[in-house]
Amino acid sequence: MLGDATVTRFGYGAMQLAGPGVMGPPTDRDGALAVLREAVDAGITHIDTSAAYGPDVTNELIREALHPYPDRVYIATKVGARRDAQGGWPTARRPEDLREQVHQNLRSLGVETLDLVNLRMGDAAGPQPGSLAAALETLADLQQDGLIRYLGVSNVTADQVAEARSIVAIVCVQNMYNLAHRHDDDLIDRLADDDIAYVPYFPLGGFTPLQSETLTRVATRVGAAPLPVALAWLLRRAPNILLIPGTSSAVHLRENIAGAGLSLSDEDVADLDGIAR
Numbered sequence: 001m002l003g004d005a006t007v008t009r010f011g012y013g014a015m016q017l018a019g020p021g022v023m024g025p026p027t028d029r030d031g032a033l034a035v036l037r038e039a040v041d042a043g044i045t046h047i048d049t050s051a052a053y054g055p056d057v058t059n060e061l062i063r064e065a066l067h068p069y070p071d072r073v074y075i076a077t078k079v080g081a082r083r084d085a086q087g088g089w090p091t092a093r094r095p096e097d098l099r100e101q102v103h104q105n106l107r108s109l110g111v112e113t114l115d116l117v118n119l120r121m122g123d124a125a126g127p128q129p130g131s132l133a134a135a136l137e138t139l140a141d142l143q144q145d146g147l148i149r150y151l152g153v154s155n156v157t158a159d160q161v162a163e164a165r166s167i168v169a170i171v172c173v174q175n176m177y178n179l180a181h182r183h184d185d186d187l188i189d190r191l192a193d194d195d196i197a198y199v200p201y202f203p204l205g206g207f208t209p210l211q212s213e214t215l216t217r218v219a220t221r222v223g224a225a226p227l228p229v230a231l232a233w234l235l236r237r238a239p240n241i242l243l244i245p246g247t248s249s250a251v252h253l254r255e256n257i258a259g260a261g262l263s264l265s266d267e268d269v270a271d272l273d274g275i276a277r
């Protein structure tokens, strides 16, 4: 669940549909549109994007492929950074920056209300301590104005999650987490107790997809490719985990969807748990 919206646990992350370095148009535009349409045709109802991707490239691809959006589809976006000419991601979290980014997302997605906006904190090195109050209060005001349905936080510490929840209702936390990067284990369990979704970004390792002998061995045992097994492990890890793996390949999309249906034995899970130790 995202708030009171039901979404498929297996979603789709659109970031890497943009060009190299998440800048500019995709190398295969028709292929990118086809992957988006196939994802929704396959039943996926949760798509993750941001106006910072491209910038505007993935939002415009989503709009071209899917608008008018089916009612069941929820598009999550995020604000808190801009792009510079060198492809960097400078922080942009002043109230005026956030208002501009919300309107930029509304325009490029072609909607009057954004389904879900994640406030992205921290930097490229990960979450950083500090108050998120001023930024989140700005987004809460925009939510009151009817421009945002649900709010979430991203790239945050556990203290920032607690602070966010003291300000406004938060439906999800989107942090980096995968088989090999398990810093948020405790946070995930606490959020599960409170029915708040945890949406791991880089579920497959991101720009450097996961590689592990153990993962390959378990995948061989269950008769699947390695990366879909990493997704099956995430789905099994906690009931509040929602997946947004990215791919620009229809073949990988199908493989990953099939992976979501894999059932892992206790032995498989124990072996995979060992990867992060």
Ligand SMILES: NC(=O)c1ccc[n+]([C@@H]2O[C@H](COP(=O)([O-])OP(=O)(O)OC[C@H]3O[C@@H](n4cnc5c(N)ncnc54)[C@H](OP(=O)(O)O)[C@@H]3O)[C@@H](O)[C@H]2O)c1
Pocket: 012, 013, 014, 015, 016, 048, 049, 078, 120, 154, 155, 174, 175, 200, 201, 202, 203, 204, 205, 206, 207, 209, 225, 227, 228, 244, 245, 246, 247, 248, 249, 252, 253, 255, 256
């Ligand atoms: N909140 C944040 O700060 C933040 C940061 C980063 C990302 N995100 C979100 O998280 C989403 C997921 O992250 P991501 O796409 O960067 O990383 P990811 O899902 O961990 O991995 C994507 C990479 O894995 C490859 N891949 C996917 N399926 C595969 C398969 N079956 N076999 C082999 N390779 C496969 C993809 O290549 P192919 O294209 O060749 O399949 C791509 O290179 C993004 O789309 C974005 O929406 C959020």
